[in-house]
Amino acid sequence: MAITINGTGSITGLTAGGLPDATVTADDLAATLDLSGKTVTLPSGAGGKVLQIVQDSDNAAADLGGVAASAETSALLTVSITPTYSNSKMLILVSAKGGTSYGIMAMRVKKNGTALAGMTGAGSSTYRAHVAAYAFATGASSYQHLNFDAQYVETLSGASTSTAISYTIHFVNTDSNTNTLYFNRGGDDSDTRTRARVFSNLIVMEIAP
Numbered sequence: 001m002a003i004t005i006n007g008t009g010s011i012t013g014l015t016a017g018g019l020p021d022a023t024v025t026a027d028d029l030a031a032t033l034d035l036s037g038k039t040v041t042l043p044s045g046a047g048g049k050v051l052q053i054v055q056d057s058d059n060a061a062a063d064l065g066g067v068a069a070s071a072e073t074s075a076l077l078t079v080s081i082t083p084t085y086s087n088s089k090m091l092i093l094v095s096a097k098g099g100t101s102y103g104i105m106a107m108r109v110k111k112n113g114t115a116l117a118g119m120t121g122a123g124s125s126t127y128r129a130h131v132a133a134y135a136f137a138t139g140a141s142s143y144q145h146l147n148f149d150a151q152y153v154e155t156l157s158g159a160s161t162s163t164a165i166s167y168t169i170h171f172v173n174t175d176s177n178t179n180t181l182y183f184n185r186g187g188d189d190s191d192t193r194t195r196a197r198v199f200s201n202l203i204v205m206e207i208a209p
Contacts, residue, residue, distance in 0.1 A: 049208045051088065054081045057201035061185035067173040072108055075168035076183055077202040082164045089155050089207040090165075092116075096148040097198040098171055099186035102179045106132040106172040107148035112165060119152045132174060145186050145198060153207075167204055 003013040056077045064073050076096065083090075096107055109116050148171075159165065171181050180187070184198050 047208050051084045051206040051208050052081065053203065053205045054079045055201060055203045057199065059184060059197070059199045061197055062183040063185075064171065064181040064183055066178045067171070067181050068178050069173060069176050072170040072172040073181060073183075075110075075170060077169045077200060079167045079202050079204045080164045081167070081204050081206060083156055083159045083161055083206055085156075085209055086159045086161055087156055087209045088159070089153055089209065090167075091205040091207055092119075092150070092152045092154065092167060093203040093205075094148065094150040094169055094201075096169055096171075096200040096202075097184050098146050098148065098200075099144060099182040100146070100173070100175075100179050101181075101187050102175050102177070104132075104173075104175045105146065105179070105181055106174045107150070108170045108172050109150065109152070110168045110170065111154070113168075116152065116154065118154065119150065167202065169202055 003011065005011055056079050058077060067073060077094075081090070092109065094107070094109060098105065098107075109119055148169075171183070173179050173181060184200055
């Protein structure tokens with residue numbers, strides 16, 4: 001088929017791939033390409049790249065007050081991240097430190113206000129937490145620091161690329177009585193060399209599909 005230039009800016013008869021290599025450069029493309037509804041195939045090795053990293057951290061010690069049995073605290077750390085792709089993977093890294101006036105507490109990770117089901121343990125009567133820790137139920141629990149570390153990869157499905165996702169962490173009182181919970185400290189926070197102040201953080205990384 002002959003190539004025809006009709007004089008109004010249209011070219012017909014040009015087959016796909018008919019232009020010589022490097023004929024179209026990045027400068028010739030629109031500043032914004034709308035690929036909605038299209039399937040984009042990335043070059044070999046392009047998937048799995050880290051697209052963005054968002055972190056929230058805190059080194060301030062806090063007395064969270066009395067927390068009822070099986071109740072959780074408000075968000076201690078929050079990360080807001082808007083995905084680049086609707087099917088990206090989110091790598092969630094948590095390192096939180098705390099303490100309790102008794103000896104039993106846990107940590108929960110939430111996505112947009114709902115606990116991430118994939119991170120919870122299985123059970124019926126047991127509390128389905130993401131991470132749990134037990135201090136010695138003696139005088140030692142008054143100054144013991146509890147570490148809550150968790151790693152999880154969540155695969156998004158149909159996520160909006162224009163709406164941010166909120167990930168939060170919460171401490172939970174898993175005892176049967178109301179207990180005081182602490183963040184970045186133990187119960188006994190005396191200003192001495194035998195006590196410590198610590199640091200907590202929440203990191204979310206978007207990985208290309």
